[in-house]
Amino acid sequence: MFRAPRFDEDGKLIEHAKFLIIVHNGTIVHENVILTGPTRAHMPDKEEAPLGPLMLQGDHGPVAYRNIKMIPLQLP
Numbered sequence: 799m800f801r802a803p804r805f806d807e808d809g810k811l812i813e814h815a816k817f818l819i820i821v822h823n824g825t826i827v828h829e830n831v832i833l834t835g836p837t838r839a840h841m842p843d844k845e846e847a848p849l850g851p852l853m854l855q856g857d858h859g860p861v862a863y864r865n866i867k868m869i870p871l872q873l874p
Contacts, residue, residue, distance in 0.1 A: 802848045
């Protein structure tokens with residue numbers, strides 16, 4: 799699960815984005831990892847925002863993706 803960055807009413811960042819838990823082939827690869835800004839694969843013309851596209855990086859060799867589920871959650 800990924801939690802997007804949070805902003806106040808004026809658009810000021812109040813909490814960084816966070817990977818709550820990422821599981822790959824049954825193995826936890828990220829848990830409670832705070833992102834202090836966009837990743838290297840972010841869209842260069844876009845600012846950090848609470849909503850945006852899902853981008854999958856696969857430039858380190860052959861990759862395949864399947865059964866990707868993206869469900870927006872309403873977290874407190």
